[in-house]
Amino acid sequence: MKLNRNLILALSLFAALGTACSDIAGSENEEEQQQPTNYTVAFTAQGSENESTDYIFNTEDLMSGSLSAEGIGIEQTGWRYMYEQNNTLFSVGYFDDNNAIAYELDDEGNITEKGRFVFENTLDLFGKADDNTALAMEVPRIDFADRVLHKIDINSVSIQGKENLRIWESKEDSLVAWPTDLEVRGGKLFVPFYKIHARGDFSTPQTDTAYVAMYSYPELEFEKYITDTRMGPIGVYGLFNGMIADENDNLYAYSSASLANGFTTQSKSSGILRINNGETEFNDSYFFDVEEEAGGKINFIEYVGNGKAVANIVTDDSQLWGSFSAGNEIHKLVVLDLENKTSTEVSNMPLHGGFYGSPWYVNDGMVYMSVTTSESAHVYKVDVENATATKGAEILGNKLKGIYDLN
Template sequence: MRKVQLLMPALAAAIAIAGSSCSKSDKNVNPDDLVNPDNSTFVIAVTAEGSSSEATDYVLQSKDLMTGVITPVGQGIEQKSYRMYEVVGKTLLSITYQGTNVVPGYALNDKGILSKKNGEFSILRLHARGVVDQDRMFGMFCPRDGSAEATFYEINASSMSVARQAKINVFQTANNWKEWAYFNDVRMVGGKVFAPFFQIKNSGFDTQYADSAYLAIFSYPELKLEKVIKDERTGTLGRYASNDVLSITESGDVYTYSAAGAIAAGSVPSAKPSGILRIKNGTTDFDKDYFFNIETATGGYKLCGMKYIGGGKALAQIFSFKDHVAGDKWTNRDCRLAIIDLAAKTITNVTDVPLHTGGGLQYGCVIDKGLAYLQVQNADGIYIYKVDLATAKGTKGAKVQGKAVMGLFKMTK
């Protein structure tokens, strides 16, 4: 069983002495060390070093991601089990990625220190989730044992409650009654619920339907399945539990990606190319006039992941090798970073960021004043990198001491 702790580090003294950040208790924390003049702070969820079966997670605060060492050392609020994190408005949700779990929430107090909110709620593990607004998040639990129903949750993070839950028939959604839908993102789009999925026929994620993209559209709030749209120009959408499959632009257009056959990203083999599709604002079908073939544009390389960063652009991790073999599965190895202009169909490689393990974009990417902050992990360890989005140039920042970064956010009081 894992442990999760909430840690509020006193950065100034610790960095000056040891280049690290830690604290014993709220009483020892100087908010000036953690909170920027605009009342913002960075929040980082780190899995500490440990055995393969046991490790400790911490949530740390810092106003600076570019200097020193961010390390999970100190005391804090302990929780149980492996977790994922999401910020909804001003609330950080700590979500157990196991069976039934109790979800606590955290917010910045009047001093800017992350503190536990009143109230908790119980849900099943979430394989798909999407922030709706400053109060609400959608989430979905997907069975992979042949059970017929996924569970949909509407969560109110402000009140720390489940506003409603409903059941969705995964066989009806897949519409072939041989395999079932496995959702990997869920968003509110134009008053409807959009939920991309791939199909599986067993718990090993095998499928006979890897050569098309599928997205289910449900009415809201009834959650009646209105239609499933399909596109045969690329393969299945997104990746397992990625929660970054849909990019909704300021104009209301929706872009979605396929890693099609990228075994290193967990995909099954596919004859279709990795690419990006579009659903134009006000429509509920894939745009027949738009397809961005990533493999053609890059000379044969596949997407690992993609996250919308605003202004019609997305930050993407693209594999640096063409041949994906069975031994690559789930490794997410050797990705390079790029900026994709979705409408213009252009790709600009980010300079000064080394090859790294992909998939990290799903655990948080902070966009702030023309800059992107994200984790970069490879054989040299884990570092925070800052990317100037105008110049596509990266800058190496703080080292993260630990096994993994499970969340990276910016919060305000």
């Protein structure tokens, strides 16, 4: 009996200690969960369009105070494209800088270099093949040349392979393909593109049809072209998201055909087509005439969830390439209901300028975006369900090229 009483006493003490440790661990976990999220931002310092400098740094707050790279930013060389995948941020050189540098967060949440690789010509396009593989494409601007697709191992930050693709060309018309997205789905690679003149001036004499080149993946054997004449070319130069996917893997392709977005001719309304999951043609019964519904042409679009997307809409289409000046206030923001084909303008959002890349961060029905006007630059948080915007932190620079959560 004495042994049993001692055993019971020991077990009771062990249980009490276990409960106390559990309470402490639970308290620590709760405290850790309540700590603010560290965001990583790609920041462009104030300066002329050709002389501005890019930086990368962390911030715990996007919605109050100000954002500045002074004293904390990791300076980047030259003008950069930014692309994020699988908690890895790629800073990719442009024109005469052929270095791609990958960054991640260390165990203390500090930005650290993960690796780098070198490419031959500018990588103008990025996309996700799978969690561990990114795609990037060299797109020569002049003459009839290969579009070189790179497979990039994100873990080792190295090029695993290259494939030369022509996508589309017509020597008779002196036209070549400019791709606007790289979408992998169901063993296929979808590459939407528009036609530009081979002399390299980015003129677009044919804008009456939407085009997608389809390849097998990972074999990269060309299979067919997907076309539709209900709208014009898919995507916009420098934004690499001509198609967006919803939760059900339906692909939505958008057309801008806007002078402000670089299209020298316009022949069809700005709109959206859909390729249903498991299919390889545009759905005959789906066309969303966004230009009619929203009162302007799409500059950029981002899928949020539950059939909703947010889109920058061009309100003044009188200036060629007008969308690419951060302070040129020609864009409004709308919420697009892709199923019901409706548009709702976002309240409390000023007219604003444009950007390159894909600089919006989506989290739990909210969209965080860099908004630059002729007077200032701020982060805005957009509540998609209610189509309202809230002004956040002031950007003490030109703009943010991206907002990321690398945790």
